[in-house]
Amino acid sequence: MLSLLPLLAGLAGAAPSPTLQHPPEGCWEVVGRASWSWAQGRRRAARGDAGFIGRLEDGVWVDVVVRSLGEEVEEPRASTVRRYDHQQPHFLPMVGVVDDQRRPPEWASGDALVAGVVHALRHGDAAVSWDELPDGDTLAARLVADLPFTVTAHRRLRVTDARATLTGRALEGTLFPEAEVLTFDVAAGVFRATASQTIAYRTFRPCGGDTSDAFRPLVP
DSSP: OOOOOHHHHHHTTTTTTTGGSOOOOEEEEEEEEEEEEEEEETTEEEEEEEEEEEETTTEEEEEEEEEEEEEEEOOTOOEEEEEEESOOOOOOSSSSSSSSOOOOOOOSSSHHHHHHHHHHHHHHHSSSSEEEETTTTTEEEEEESSOEEEESSSSSSEEEEEEEEEEEEEETTEEEEEEEEEEEEEEETTEEEEEEEEEEEEEEEETTTTTOOOOOSSSS
């Protein structure tokens, strides 16, 4: 069993970002799946799933291709609509940094809410901390947020009941993320909403490698 301690030693001063937010160095082709949901009271809501393939180049997501598996959208005084939006990702990883040309989301949408909170957690704008729990070749990072915090997502949002967990596994001396889960409630004046997203990282393959080179952090 491979110990994570040597891998963590070089990142011990990386707080407030947990180790798992820093993907493996180099270029990797990643296959994963994401799920998301958000609701604004009883007026608006959405929930959906998507598969994705992307390149991680030194911690930056580029050339991400998303294939929607369906999203159910509820609007006031309208029937629930199921749509397949392959052009606009409706999730934002806490792992790595996204460099894409996605359309600016409406501030009250789930996309904008998640983007504001992920940015705050990524860049240390929120007064939170992380507990990292190594166990042999696995690592879990759990968000510690005992008090509400405020982030900016077109408006100042008060974030309450924020919970996040990142998990990863060390393979051949490299720490690979396995999954991430984020849930939170937000408020801005009379506006109230709740949002969540889950991302599972299925395989990592060195860019340009063949399928036999793929690392599979997740157990099938």
